[in-house]
Amino acid sequence: MVTTVVRQLKQISTRFSIAVHALSLIATNPAECTGDYIAGSVNTNPVVIRRIIGMLKKAGLVDVRPGVGGASLRQDPERITLLDVYRAVNAAEDDHLFRIHENSNIDCPVGQNIENVLRTELEQAQALMEQRLAQTSIAQLLAKFAR
Numbered sequence: 001m002v003t004t005v006v007r008q009l010k011q012i013s014t015r016f017s018i019a020v021h022a023l024s025l026i027a028t029n030p031a032e033c034t035g036d037y038i039a040g041s042v043n044t045n046p047v048v049i050r051r052i053i054g055m056l057k058k059a060g061l062v063d064v065r066p067g068v069g070g071a072s073l074r075q076d077p078e079r080i081t082l083l084d085v086y087r088a089v090n091a092a093e094d095d096h097l098f099r100i101h102e103n104s105n106i107d108c109p110v111g112q113n114i115e116n117v118l119r120t121e122l123e124q125a126q127a128l129m130e131q132r133l134a135q136t137s138i139a140q141l142l143a144k145f146a147r
Contacts (some may be wrong), residue, residue: 059088
C-alpha cells in the first residue's frame with residue numbers, strides 16, 4: 001500500500017488584496033490616506049497597514065509622509081499593475097504560487113514522477129496568472145469602483 005501525504009495549496013496572501021485596497025484609497029484620496037484611515041476602510045489593525053505600506057514603499061510604489069503621516073503614489077495609477085502589487089507584497093511564498101508536496105514514495109510510479117510532471121503545469125498556470133495581473137492597472141480598478 002502506498003501512502004502519500006498531500007499538503008494543502010496555500011492561498012495567495014491577503015496582503016495582496018489589502019495592498020490593492022490601500023493603493024486604490026491613496027489614488028482616490030491622497031490627502032486623507034493615513035495608516036489609520038486605510039485601516040478603517042480595510043477594517044484591520046493599523047500595524048498591518050503600516051507593514052504593507054512599507055512593502056509598497058520598498059517596491060517604489062508609494063511615498064510616505066513623515067510626521068503627520070499619509071502616503072502618495074510614486075507613479076500614475078495607470079502605470080501600477082496588479083502584478084507590481086503582487087510582487088511588492090510577496091503574495092506567494094518563495095515566489096511560487098503552488099507548492100508540491102514532498103517526500104513522495106519513490107517506489108510508486110506516480111510518487112517518483114509527480115513532481116516533474118506537475119512542475120511544468122503549475123509553472124505555466126502561474127505564468128498565465130501573472131500575465132493577467134500585468135494587464136490590469138490600479139486605474140482600471142478605480143474606474144470599476146465608480147460604477
